[in-house]
Amino acid sequence: MRTYEGEFTIEQPREKVWDFITDANKVGPCVPDLIELNVENANRFSSRVKVGVGPIRGKFDLAVELSEVEPGSVMAMTVKGGGMGSGVDMKAEATLSDVEGGTLLKWRADTSISGPIASLGGRLIDNEARKIIEKVFANLKTALDASA
Amino acid sequence: MFPNAFKYEAPASVDEAVRLLAEYGYDGKVLAGGQSLLPMMKLRVAAPAVLIDINGIDALQGWREVDGKLRVGAMTRHAELEHAAELRDKYPLFFQTARWIADPLIRNRGTIGGSLVHADPGSDWGAAMIALRAEVESRGPQGSRLIPVDEFFVDTFATALNEDELAVAVHVPSPKGPAASRYMKLERRAGDFAIAALAVHVALGNDGRVSEAGIGICACGPIPLRAAKAEAALIGRPLTEEAIVEASKLVPEDAEPADDLRGSAEYKRDVLRVFAARALRDIAKELQGKVGVQ
Amino acid sequence: MALPQTEMRPMGKPILRKEDPRLIRGKGRYVDDILLPNMLHLCILRSPYAHARIRRIDTSKAEAAPGVKLVLTGEDLAKMNLAWMPTLAGDVQMVLATDKVLFQYQEVAAVVAETRAQAEDAIQLIEVDYEPLPVVVDPFKALEPEAPILREDKEKKSNHIWHWEAGDREETEAIFREAPIVVKQDVRFQRVHPSPLEPCGCVADYNTATGKLVFYVTSQAPHVHRTAIALTTGFPEHMIQVISPDVGGGFGNKVPVYPGYVVAIVASLKLGVPVKWIETRTENIASTHFARDYYMTAEIAATEDGKMLALRVKTIADHGAFDATANPTKYPAGLYSIVTGSYDFKAAFVEVDGIHTNKPPGGVAYRCSFRVTEASYLIERVVDIVARRLNMDPVELRLRNFIRKEQFPYRSPTGWVYDSGDYEKTLKLALERIGYEELRKEQAEKRARGELMGIGISTFTEIVGAGPSHSFDILGIKMFDSAEIRVHPMGKVIARLGVRHQGQGHETTFAQIIAEELGLSIDDVVVEEGDTDTAPYGLGTYASRSTPTAGAAAALCARRIRDKARKIAAHLLEVNEDDVVWDGAAFSVKGLPGRSVTMKDVAFAAYTNVPDGIEPGLEATYYYNPPNLTFPYGAYIAVVDIDKGTGAVKVRRFLAVDDCGNVINPMIVEGQVHGGLTEGFAIAFMQDIPYDADGNCLAPNWMDYLVPTSLDTPRWETDRTVTPSPHHPIGAKGVGESPNVGSPAAFVNAVLDALAPFGVEHIDMPIYPWKVWKILREHGITE
Structure with missing residues (x-):
């Protein structure tokens, strides 16, 4: 299990941010390198993504579920899926708080990678997993900023 | 399989x-x-x-000197650079590095261009090319361009090449004045990717002071890195014990190693320091008497 | 063609290996070289998760893939009652998972296709829906009350498998209560893998017309495999022929029966054509049997003047998901109670607890007799710590505590009867050869200059040659071994044995034994092993048992032939049998050495000129039940230098003085010692199979599971003393495993000797440079 975390500020009221990050229709497109997106309902979506780290190229199928932990401030996201004979399981949490000029979003993701990719990628996987997860949240910020 | x-x-x-x-x-x-x-x-x-x-493209093989630079074709095999007698005096870092790459079988097939484009942070050529301030020559539909090695490595497995660009050669500036180099590598087993490795190139000016300093760090970050602070500390100074100790202490500051099965980040930083000092001492000894003033 | 060698009286000579011309020139025949008409290829889908519930397996896409003939899942096998199979340790193991998986890379489904590539493509099309479960990788955490129960199939709802003990608890406790000095140390023997060059594999060939199953498998124990297959599948034993062709290294890895074998057999039975399954390197390291993985705690009670009194050992054994060690039935921790080693303790008490974790099963004897390497490493490590605490030279402490040569046969406090030994003589030879006094002087000078040099000693005792029928069996079958010798009319011999070599040189050494006993040249003798249709029943080659058991059988079988030959010789010489003498080369008439016949003459007569009352032909079979085990031993010395800047250890010298009793072929013994030392070196400095918290194997290939190259390997120096086994027919003891058993402690002791000025008493293997650097750093040592 690896834990990654980060935070950023969005120049928008907390309520608006909350509505955004708990809507599968909005969050779904923030997954990087999407090939296919299937929003099942407001809380669930499945996606197929392209993974391309140098020569390591393949497709991953991910099922994502969004849930409210503390309405208006804490939401959880579980990601389950895999590809190329490997599995990915992630439990992420985003916490919102009011700050001057907008909303602070703090996130933390506990990630388990199973299978050959975890076994083979020892030297490299940490950096790669962190980058992909950071990209999800960076895309989220970009989308939120754009929606302002 | x-x-x-x-x-x-x-x-x-x-x-x-x-x-x-x-x-x-x-x-x-x-x-x-x-x-x-x-x-x-x-x-x-x-x-x-x-x-x-691209193994059938003859134009990608071999090396020649042009305009004060050595141009090495991308498909030149590690083993060719390991054994090239004519490169030993002027460009010793090539054989010093090549002999550390994996094992003889891999060296017979693997190529310098392939290794650089693969952009594995543990690539020995990456660190060596940083030390030599190389440029990667690429060819795309829009023609050729030269990419300085510091811009070439973008991230693990990622380079500045566009999807439609091919790396065709690396260019290494010919040293001006007496020069020497060392490649230092610590492995868990012969042929392993490095725990940490360091490429060091130094040239002296007529005054006996360091005129060129290149230090490339291998396997201690997402990409091969340059020990820029240590390089700067050497430029313009004679290679005294004091200068060596000072510069070698600066090498870890530009490294970004991770804790892993090969050792802690702290350990790898210290190995880089030790390697820098050893390499520089060796180089100082080798260059002693090669310039008039010392 | 073998090299011409016409040695008579070949015993003890460095005769070139008869198998080498074939193997070196690529003319060996390994299991993957076997190509049969209409043969299909099997590939196995493995779990990415270390612990997960299987909710659903969808094989429809794989079934429709090009070239696919059969897809098998655990459910398919369950219908045949084959989803689980018995292990050699009395547990059961999943062949293909049904409801859940228990380790990463566990077998989940299989595809049989026309080509290997098609099979590999098709397994990627099998969709498995896993529900990940909490993973337990640490055996200590597995024992905590809140730990998930891994083996829900078992009646006992605990991750604890068994508790085993040896020795006398009360007597030991009593000594510890009174002891002036008690030294205690935790010592880990990490999880390693035998990692033979050739991975596991098989070809199952079921003939629908004859009803016979020919099973080619890279096996150290073909007869055991045949019995196991018959027991598991219910297939009639006489209709199974197991053939173990040339074996590309075993080291214990090729004793167990693996799920892939069962799946290949099922596939061949279902399809009526041969099915081949060959593992990849990753499958070999990450799913077949590992070795060691012991967490040991030793305590030694001693007097202040260095007499060691009692030993107490507690051990946690990580067995992984299934208890599948290949140990004799009565010894779940193998012969671990040899842990008192070469020392005369008054009392000892040893306990071991076997634990399940989410890791591959195993615990094979990797180039060692069952769990003897763990024991030997522990005692040799802790004895050094005792010496340190008493401020005594480790040589002096050892000499003071050795079992003396007049004490043999020696009964150890855990019940073993050591057959023979002269430990002092062997250690003294080693000290003299390495120049111990000079090395200590050099070390003192270097220490004064701040340089780090260490000298490490290991004086181990092995216990091999399992074993006597009263105590030793596998699957209930007693651990005897066998030989059958046929002398043909021209005096040429075919000998077949129940063991199966994998590099030990049986084709040469057993030919030497037989040629010696029969007065023939080794070129007259061909040794065949590995085919259950032709070889007599035997338990196989592992645990250094071939020479102690089958080697003895070969000698005694040859003597049985000689007894009959004597009768025929008497007939040819026209004298009474009592007047015939055997001089090692020929039979002659007592007092008339000129009147003689050779074994060749006798052989011809056995088919052409047999006296009345004597059965024609000249052949014999011998099943040898050893009266005791054998106890090879040695004195090893390592000299190391440490690089203060990087923590890297350089082994400057290594001397192994072995005593394996009488030597059949000194060149082969030396080769065995070199190989085992290289493995011991790898274990001490390089090898480990770590798992992350999710149960991912972090060294499933040779990029991360490090096998040393010739560039890494030190130069080995060897010598020997000879203390023959008193109960073995030719006084031999077995040697293949001594160097792996004895050397890790010498390497580690040398490193710790170098670090002695800092008061560091122990470092766990493998000694990576960073571990040494960390210690140096903690003590302010830097370059």
């Missing part, structure tokens, strides 16, 4: 290779020496739809 099925192309010229790269885009993958790519394909963590084999 069979790869997924793939389409195979074997262009005979650089132009044809570039055309194929443009045609296949994301699906195309260049096959150089194949010593990293093929194992990954056999383990099925890499499954390119199309392999573009």
Whole structure:
């Protein structure tokens, strides 16, 4: 299990941010390198993504579920899926708080990678997993900023 | 241990290779020496739809000196650079580095261009090319360009090459004045990727002071890194024990190692410091008496 | 063609290996070389998760893939009652998972296709829906009350498998209560893997017309495999022929029966054509049997003047998901109670607890007799710590505590009867050869200059040659071994044995034994092993048992032939049998050495000129039940230098003085010692199979599971003393495993000797440079 975390500020009221990050229709497109997106309902979506780290190229199928932990401030996201004979399981949490000029979003993701990719990628996987997860949240910020 | 099925192309010229790269885009993958790519394909963590084999392109082989630079073709094998007698005096870092790469079988097939483009942070050539301030010559549909090595490595497995660009050569400036170099590597087992490694190149001016300093760090960050602070500390100074100790202490400051099975970040930083001091001492000894003033 | 060698009286001579011309020139025949008409290829889908519930397996896409003939899942096998199979340790193991998986890379489904590539493509099309479960990788955490129960199939709802003990608890406790000095140390023997060059594999060939199953398998124990297959599948034993062709290294890895074998057999039975399954390197390291993985705690009670009194050992054994060690039935921790080693303790008490974790099963004897390497490493490590605490030279402490040569046969406090030994003589030879006094002087000078040099000693005792029928069996079958010798009319011999060599040189050494006993040249003798249709029943080659058991059988079988030959010789010489003498080369008439016949003459007569009352032919079979085990031993010395800047250890010298009793072929013994030392070196400095918290194997290939190259390997120096086994027919003891058993402690002791000025008493293997650097750093040592 690896834990990654980060935070950023969005120049928008907390309520608006909350509505955004708990809507599968909005969050779904923030997954990087999407090939296919299937929003099942407001809380669930499945996606197929392209993974391309140098020569390591393949497709991953991910099922994502969004849930409210503390309405208006804490939401959880579980990601389950895999590809190329490997599995990915992630439990992420985003916490919102009011700050001057907008909303602070703090996130933390506990990630388990199973299978050959975890076994083979020892030297490299940490950096790669962190980058992909950071990209999800960076895309989220970009989308939120754009929606302002 | 069979790869997924793939389409195979074997262009005979650089132009044809570039055309194929443009045609296949994301699906195309260049096959150089194949010593990293093929194992990954056999383990099925890499499954390119199309392999573009550039082994048949003669223009990518060999080396020559042009305009104060050594131009090494991208498809030059590690073993050729290890054994090239004519490069030993002027460009010793080539053989000093090549002999540390994996094992003789891999050195017979693997290529300098393939290694650089693969952009593994543990690539020995990456650190050496940083020390030598190399440039990567690429060719794309828009023509050729030279990419300084510091801009070439973008991230682990990621380079500044566009999807439709082919690396065709590396250019290394000829040293001005007496120069020496060392490649220092610590491995868990002969032929292993480095725990930490360091490439050091130093040239002296007529005044006996350091005129060129290049220090490349291997396996201690997402990409090969430059020990810029240590380099700066050496420039303009004679290679005294004091200068060596001072510079070697600065090397770890530019490293970004991670804790892993090969050791802690702290450990790797210290190995870099030790290697820098040892390399510089050796170099100082080698260069002693090579310039008038010392 | 073998090299011409016409040695008579070949015993003890460095005769070139008869198998080498074939193997070196690529003319060996390994299991993957076997190509049969209409043969199909099997590939196995493995779990990415270390612990997960299987909710659903969808094989439809794989079934429709090009070339696919059969897809098998655990459910298919369950219908045949084959989803689980018995292990050699009395547990059961999943062949293909049904409801859940228990380790990463566990077998989940299989595809049989026309080509290997098609099979590999098709397994990627099998969709498995896993529900990940909490993973337990640490055996200590597995024992905590809140730990998930891994083996829900078992009646006992605990991750604890068994508790085993040896020795006398009360007597030991009593000594510890009174002891002036007690030294205690935790010592880990990490999880390693035998990692033979050739991975596991098989070809199952079921003939629908004859009803016979020919099973080619890379096996150290073909007869055991045949019995196991018959017991598991219910297939009639006489209709199974197991053939173990040339074996590309075993080291214990090829004793167990693996799920892939069962799946290949089922596939061949279902399809009526041969089915081949060959593992990949990753499958070999990450799913077949590992070795060691012991967490040991030793305590030694001693007097202040260095007499060691009692030993107490507690051990946690990580067995992984299934208890599948290949140990004799009565010894779940193998012969671990040999842990008192070469020392005369008054009392000892040893306990071991076997634990389940989410890791591959195993615990094979990797180039060692069952769990003897763990024991030997522990005692040799802790004895050094005792010496340190008493401020005594480790040589002096050892000499003071050795079992003396007049004490043999010696009954150890855990019940073993050591057959023979002269430990002092062997250690003294080693000290003299390495120049111990000079090395200590050099070390003192270097220490004064701040340089780090260490000298490490290991004086181990092995216990091999399992074993006597009263105590030793596998699957209930007693651990005897056998030989059958046929002398043909021209005096040429075919000998077949129940063991199966994998590099030990049986084709040469057993030919030497037989040629010696029969007065023939080794070129007259061909040794065949590995085919259950032709070889007599035997338990196989592992645990250094071939020479102690089958080697003895070969000698006694040859003597049985000689007894009959004497009768025929008497007939040819026209004298009474009592007047015939055997001089090692020929039979002659007592007092008339000129009147003689050779074994060749006798052989011809056995088919052409047999006296009345004597059965024609000249052949014999011998099943040898050893009266005791054998106890090879040695004195090893390592000299190391440490790089203060990087923590890297350089082994400057290594001397192994072995005593394996009488030597059949000194060149082969030396080769065995070199190989085992290289493995011991790898274990001490390089090898480990770590798992992350999710149960991912972090060294499933040779990029991360490090096998030393010739560039890494030190130069080995060897010598020997000879203390023959009193109960073995030719006084031999077995040697293949001594160097792996004895050397890790010498390497580690040398490193710790170098670090002695800092008061560091122990470092766990493998000694990576960073571990040494960390210690140096903690003590302010830097370059």
